[in-house]
Amino acid sequence: MFLLSILSMSKITFFIVLLIFILIDLYAFQSFRVLFSSKIIRYVYWFISIVFYIIFLHFSFTFSPTNIKTFYFQFVIGFFALLYVPKLVISIPLLLEDIYRFFHFTFSKVFSSNSVSLERKKVVSMLALGIASIPFLGILYGITKGKYNFKLITQKLKFKDLPSNFNGFRILQLSDFHVGSFDNIDKVEKAIDFINSQKADLVVFTGDFVNLIAEEMLPHIDLFSKINSPNGVFSILGNHDYGTYAYGNDQEKLQKNRELLLEINKKLSYDLLLNENRKITKGNQHINIIGVENWGKAPFPQVGDLAKASEGISNEEFNVLLSHDPTHFDEKVKNFHKRIQLTLSGHTHGMQFGIEIPGFIKFSPSQFIYKKWAGLYKEKDKYLYVNRGFGYNAFPGRVGIWPEITVIELQSESQA
Numbered sequence: 254m255f256l257l258s259i260l261s262m263s264k265i266t267f268f269i270v271l272l273i274f275i276l277i278d279l280y281a282f283q284s285f286r287v288l289f290s291s292k293i294i295r296y297v298y299w300f301i302s303i304v305f306y307i308i309f310l311h312f313s314f315t316f317s318p319t320n321i322k323t324f325y326f327q328f329v330i331g332f333f334a335l336l337y338v339p340k341l342v343i344s345i346p347l348l349l350e351d352i353y354r355f356f357h358f359t360f361s362k363v364f365s366s367n368s369v370s371l372e373r374k375k376v377v378s379m380l381a382l383g384i385a386s387i388p389f390l391g392i393l394y395g396i397t398k399g400k401y402n403f404k405l406i407t408q409k410l411k412f413k414d415l416p417s418n419f420n421g422f423r424i425l426q427l428s429d430f431h432v433g434s435f436d437n438i439d440k441v442e443k444a445i446d447f448i449n450s451q452k453a454d455l456v457v458f459t460g461d462f463v464n465l466i467a468e469e470m471l472p473h474i475d476l477f478s479k480i481n482s483p484n485g486v487f488s489i490l491g492n493h494d495y496g497t498y499a500y501g502n503d504q505e506k507l508q509k510n511r512e513l514l515l516e517i518n519k520k521l522s523y524d525l526l527l528n529e530n531r532k533i534t535k536g537n538q539h540i541n542i543i544g545v546e547n548w549g550k551a552p553f554p555q556v557g558d559l560a561k562a563s564e565g566i567s568n569e570e571f572n573v574l575l576s577h578d579p580t581h582f583d584e585k586v587k588n589f590h591k592r593i594q595l596t597l598s599g600h601t602h603g604m605q606f607g608i609e610i611p612g613f614i615k616f617s618p619s620q621f622i623y624k625k626w627a628g629l630y631k632e633k634d635k636y637l638y639v640n641r642g643f644g645y646n647a648f649p650g651r652v653g654i655w656p657e658i659t660v661i662e663l664q665s666e667s668q669a
């Protein structure tokens with residue numbers, strides 16, 4: 254929603270942003286000018302940039318937070334990323350080279366001849382273009398393929414207090430559908446077939462059905478109702494499901510949005526948990542699935558009520574909590590007086606961008622916002638798993654942080 258707040262700024266802000274784009278363009282153009290003598294390449298460079306300026310201006314002057322045209326919005330974000338991330342990468346070495354030249358000129362009595370300087374500029378430009386091709390190709394892949402590059406992640410978690418009948422119980426977690434973003438339903442359908450082929454004991458969905466409004470789900474009810482398990486599908490709401498990004502403070506519309514989403518959950522045969530819990534029974538034993546409404550730090554809704562959601566549960570039971578926003582874990586869950594052995598969250602999407610090589614690198618700009626942004630965490634002998642999300646939002650792609658289907662197998666320490 255950071256993006257939405259930027260887009261809600263004054264039109265003057267847009268002109269400042271546009272000016273920054275033009276400056277990046279002028280800088281990156283230096284490398285094209287040095288390396289390519291063909292006028293066509295130069296014309297194409299500026300033609301694409303001018304098309305972007307026109308689209309950007311049109312978008313900014315027609316943008317309304319209460320009437321976002323999702324695909325146009327995503328197109329502008331995607332076009333921007335594809336064009337300006339690589340250009341920014343090109344500009345950095347050229348800027349450094351200019352700084353070097355400036356100091357060399359100022360402090361050296363013997364200034365290099367123009368030919369040497371031009372030669373160096375060519376080498377720097379070639380290097381800059383080579384480096385910039387990496388984010389360009391990465392973003393191009395992320396927009397065309399990466400956003401549907403679903404990954405199955407399996408986790409086996411051991412617990413001291415897991416009821417023995419649940420040893421080997423498999424929970425499949427999905428999060429952040431953001432159905433309004435999908436532009437290739439065949440790929441989503443294949444992913445849903447794959448989900449069902451996992452034959453998990455239970456499926457849970459940890460919030461953000463939609464981007465803006467409940468209606469986004471309507472064309473997809475048949476498809477998403479195919480997701481099933483022997484113990485059903487439990488769901489919760491995420492910050493995007495409350496309709497506030499579309500309807501602001503209009504209580505009547507917010508209420509209608511909520512009612513429609515509740516009705517949709519019924520049609521999906523998902524058991525939507527709104528600060529409540531359910532028992533899953535195996536033989537004479539059970540575990541509890543607790544679901545809270547969204548609890549996040551401002552500006553996100555803080556309507557999750559763990560005390561209410563866990564009513565009727567004693568401290569000796571085995572509890573799995575569904576809570577959309579992982580900040581809830583640090584702020585409330587890990588110190589809650591009733592023991593929550595496992596919390597399942599989503600929300601961060603790992604910013605849909607980063608690098609992950611298991612055992613070596615785990616990086617995403619998401620980590621500068623969320624302490625716990627993807628994967629497994631354990632604190633105070635309680636687990637938190639943060640799913641990277643099934644869909645995508647705002648940026649119409651995923652680079653390095655792929656869409657995720659998680660299967661968590663509960664294991665009893667004594668029986669493993």
Ligand SMILES: [Fe+2]
Binds near residue numbers: 461
């Ligand atoms: Fe989300």
